[in-house]
């Protein structure tokens with residue numbers, strides 16, 4: 459615990475928690491904290507497409523800053539999208555209303571993998587430029603989170619051409635063309651490392667790696683086909699001098715294997731109780747999570763109970779970052795998101811039970 463006379467900035471609190479160092483209170487931020495549930499974002503969206511916002515550093519910074527200030531969170535995640543690196547690798551895509559992303563010519567063969575370009579990551583500098591603007595606004599006060607996709611989740615979009623239920627094309631390539639699969643993941647790691655390096659150079663304090671769909675994998679498949687490339691990416695990003703948060707959904711059984719990537723923090727979905735997950739990991743990393751985002755549609759009293767229950771499970775152990783188990787969905791009442799921040803703050807943290 460730092461002493462009461464020594465004010466701690468949100469940035470310090472957030473980074474210290476990522477490194478499992480003691481903090482004065484649990485830091486809090488939200489997955490998809492800037493998004494369609496927020497009036498200010500929808501106002502910007504009226505005039506600009508999602509990709510226009512991502513590629514315009516002034517707009518991306520504005521959306522990032524507005525959300526972080528409105529919610530009074532400890533960290534701001536840069537407004538961008540997981541799929542941006544696909545474009546510089548030679549795959550065009552668009553966001554179709556109501557359908558999510560559509561990749562025009564998905565990868566289906568070894569030749570398609572070989573055609574991917576890995577030397578144009580500099581085209582992604584607009585994200586770093588937006589980070590510079592956010593840093594200039596918050597200085598060292600707020601934690602600044604950069605992010606990228608994980609090799610598996612990005613490969614699945616490249617191969618399926620969009621979201622998927624069963625990942626048949628992805629797993630087929632993985633099982634039947636393991637050499638092409640490995641080359642694909644290796645190429646992604648080259649680009650993602652460079653993308654992360656740009657964000658860190660611009661001032662990102664932490665990088666979150668989203669493996670949103672890793673939960674589709676059985677443990678042996680994750681170990682045989684995904685773990686090595688992911689571990690390489692995690693290590694390379696840590697080598698840039700920042701902690702890494704590695705996040706996935708539906709990952710209860712995968713957590714020990716995910717831990718082997720060496721990530722500083724694992725992002726936990728809401729299906730696994732936090733205390734059980736942490737014990738299962740021998741407390742060997744920090745945890746971020748894990749309120750069900752749909753709880754935000756409940757009455758404040760129930761929300762408070764759930765928030766405090768998660769904090770009870772963390773039990774003051776260094777290395778917990780409060781968040782949702784997945785992103786805020788459209789239609790979520792903003793005041794309930796703000797209430798969560800209040801409930802985290804009012805939780806009596808003083809006697810850490812693990813000190």
Ligand code: CP3
Pocket residue numbers: 488489490491492493494503508535536537538539540541553556557558559605621668670785
């Ligand atoms: O505040 C923040 O969290 C930062 C912004 C952010 C966006 N995408 C903007 C966005 C972040 C962190 C992402 C990451 C992302 N993008 C992920 C991983 C996170 C997760 O949810 O697991 C994924 C899988 C994507 C790909 C993607 N982008 C999909 C599948 C969709 C469509 C989803 C839908 O609900 O329509 C998007 C679109 C998208 N990216 C939106 C936002 C705010 C919503 C669409 C819009 O504004 O038009």
